[in-house]
Amino acid sequence: MRSSSRVIVLASLPFFLTACDFLDSDDRIGQFYFTNSAELPLEFKIDDRTFSVKRNEVGMVDLKPGKHILETTKGKKQSFFVYPQNKGGIINPNRELYYAYNMMYVVGDYENKHIPRGKEVVIDGMIFEGGIRSSDSVFIDNNAFHCSYQLGMPLPDEITIRDEKMKQAVRTKCFSKQEFIGFYEKESGEKFSSPNDPDSLYSNENTVTDQFYYQIPTANFSDPILQKDATELVSLIKDYIRSDSVTEQEELRKKHTDIIMHRLNRDDSNFDVKERVKFEKLCNQVNDIIAAGIIAK
Template sequence: MKTAAKLSVLTSGVLLLAACDSLDPESTKSEFWYSNPTSQTLTFKVDDKDYSLEPGKAGSLKLSPGMHKMQNAKGMQQSFMVYENNSGGIINPDNHIYYMLSEVYAVEGKGNSFKPTLYDVTINGHELQIPLRSTNAVVIDHNMFRCSYPLGEPFPSEITTRDRKATGNIKTKCFDKPELLTYIASEYSQKLDPATPEDATKDSINLTFNYEIPEPAFKDSETQKQATKLTDLLKQVQASDDADIHDKLNKDMHQATSDIVSAAVKTMSTSSVADNEYYNEFIKQTGEYRAYGVILK
C-alpha cells in the first residue's frame, strides 16, 4: 500500500477557492456535515428537526453556538454543546467510521520536504500505515479533525497560490468509508476489499475525543497547585452553558498552563521518567480540552 502522499502541482497564480487554508473558521464555523455510507436511507433528528439522506449522499446543516440534541433512527439521543470557537464538524448519529487523509501538494522536486505523519489503521482487515486518522465519534469536532476539504468534496488535482516562494503544503480531506475506498482504488490502484465477510467489520479507530478532565496528581506542590487552578477552570467550561465561555476564561487558562510549565521545569531534571510522562500527558489532555469546539453532554 502506498503512503497516500501523492504529489500534485502547486503553481503560482490566483488563489483558488479549493486552496484555502484548512477549515477557515470564518467559512466553516457552525457548519456540520453528514453522509450516508450505507445501502439504506439515513434518518435522524437534530433539535427535533427531521433529516433524511439517500445512500451514498452527503449534506450539511448549520448549528448555532449553544446546546443541541441529536436522535438517531433507533431513538438513541445525544446532547452536545457547540461553542463559539467551533469550526464545524461531522454529525454521525449511527457511529460510522470517518477518516481524515493527508495529501502532499508540492512544486516539482520539493515533495520530499513534506512528511505527513503516518498512523496505523485497519480497513476491511487490511493493516496499513498511512497518513490517515479514523474516528467513529457521534459528533466529530473539526477543531481536532481538521479537514481542508469536507465530505463529498474531492481533493483538487492541483492548487494555486499568490505566494511565489511557496514550495508546497499538506492538505487533508474527510471521507466516509465508501468514499475513501473509492478514492484509494482510483488514485492508488489499491483495492481494500475484505477477504471474508468478517473482514468487512475489521476497521480500527486511531483517534478518540476524551472529554474527561484529568485530576492533578503531581508530586511537586507548586506544580500541583497550578495544575489544580487549570483543571478548576476547565471544570467551569465543562459545567457552563455559555457558548462563549472559552473567550472569557482563555486568559486565565493560558496563564495557568504557563505557570504549570514554569513550576514543572524546576523539578524536571530530578523527576522520574514516569513523572515526566505523566506531565506530558496532562499538558496534552488539558490542551485538547481547551481546544474543543464541540463537547458531548
C-alpha cells in the same frame, strides 16, 4: 498460523501546486456534515430539525455556538455543545467510520525525503500507512481532523499558494469509508480487496485512531506547587465543560492561557521527572478540551 499482511503506503500522487491559495478556515465554522452508507434512510433530529439521509447522500447543517440536542429514531437523546472556535466537523449518529487523509501537493517533480509516513490504519483488513486518521465517534471534531475538503468534496488536482518559495503543501480531506475506497481505487488503479484468509492478522479489522472522548483529568501530585497548579486546571476545565455560556467559556479560556503562560515562565527543572511528565499529560488533556470545537455534554 497468522499470515503476513500487505502494507499499502499512501504516497503523494501527481497533485500539484500553482500560485495563490484562497482557502479560508472561517468558511467552515458551524458547518457539520453527515452521510449514510446503509440501504435504508438515516433519520435523526438536531434540536427541532428532522433529517432523512438517503444512501450515499451527503448533507450539512449549520450549527450556531451553543448547546444542541441530537435525537435518534429510537428516541435516544445526546446533548452536545458547539464552541465559537469550531471549524465544523461530522455528525455521526449511526457510528460509521470516517477518515481524514493528508494529501501532499508538490511543485513539479519536487520530492521531500523527510515526509513522515504516519501510523498504520486498517480498513476492512487492508493496512494503509500514511497521513490518515479514523473515527467512529458520534461527534467528529474538525478542530482535530483539520479537513480542508469535507465529505463529498473532491480533492483538487492542483492548488494555489501565496508563497512562491513554497515547494509543497498539505491539504486534508474527510472521507466516508466508501468514499475513501473509491478514491483509493481511482488514484492507485488497484482494486480494493480485503484479505481472503480468515486467519490473517488484520482480517475484517478497522482501526479507530481518534475517539473524541474527553476525560477530565485528576490532580494527584506529591509536589505542592504542581498539585496547586493541577487543582486549578482541573477546576477550570470542569467549569468550562459544565458551562453553557459562551461568555463564561471565553473568560475561562483566557484564564487557562494565563495559567499556561505563568507555567512557561517558570523553571520546572527542579521538579521530579515523573511528576513533570504526569503534569505535562494533564496539561495536554486540558488543552485538548479547550481546543475542541464540539463536545458531547
